[in-house]
Amino acid sequence: DGLLDDSLVSFDSAERAVKQAVAQARRSGCRVEREVAELRLVLDSKAHVLMLLGRVKEAVRPCEESIELSRKRLTKEGTVDKEVVACQLVRLAKCRDRSGDSEGAAEALSEAVKLYKMASVDSEHS
Numbered sequence: 001d002g003l004l005d006d007s008l009v010s011f012d013s014a015e016r017a018v019k020q021a022v023a024q025a026r027r028s029g030c031r032v033e034r035e036v037a038e039l040r041l042v043l044d045s046k047a048h049v050l051m052l053l054g055r056v057k058e059a060v061r062p063c064e065e066s067i068e069l070s071r072k073r074l075t076k077e078g079t080v081d082k083e084v085v086a087c088q089l090v091r092l093a094k095c096r097d098r099s100g101d102s103e104g105a106a107e108a109l110s111e112a113v114k115l116y117k118m119a120s121v122d123s124e125h126s
Contacts, residue, residue, distance in 0.1 A: 004053050011046035015062075018042055036073065040066045047091060056098040063092040082122065086115035 018039045025032045043066035050059035070085045089112035097105035 004049055008049050011042055014042045036069055040069050056095045059095045063095055067092060082115045082119035086112040
């Protein structure tokens with residue numbers, strides 16, 4: 001657990017740094033796609049480490065935050081793959097289920113299934 005705990009500290013620092021970079025870029029009027037992608041990666045990784053540590057309730061927040069960032073990119077620019085968001089939703093469902101929120105887990109899984117189906121239709125038309 002020591003190595004995972006150390007990783008978690010690193011992810012906390014990375015999360016703060018990337019959020020500051022996103023905020024600064026937005027204030028400057030710059031595009032933030034790269035920074036937001038980095039933030040999603042940090043949040044997903046942090047959630048994964050928290051799950052490995054058995055701290056599933058704490059993992060819900062970074063999962064939800066990462067999904068929200070992905071949804072914005074999915075709807076605004078279409079730059080995030082539907083399967084990526086669906087995968088994030090499956091992780092959120094696991095976190096919610098393991099923390100006792102079976103209704104929230106079912107909602108996340110339902111949305112994941114819809115996105116997987118949409119991605120399948122998209123790939124058939126490509």
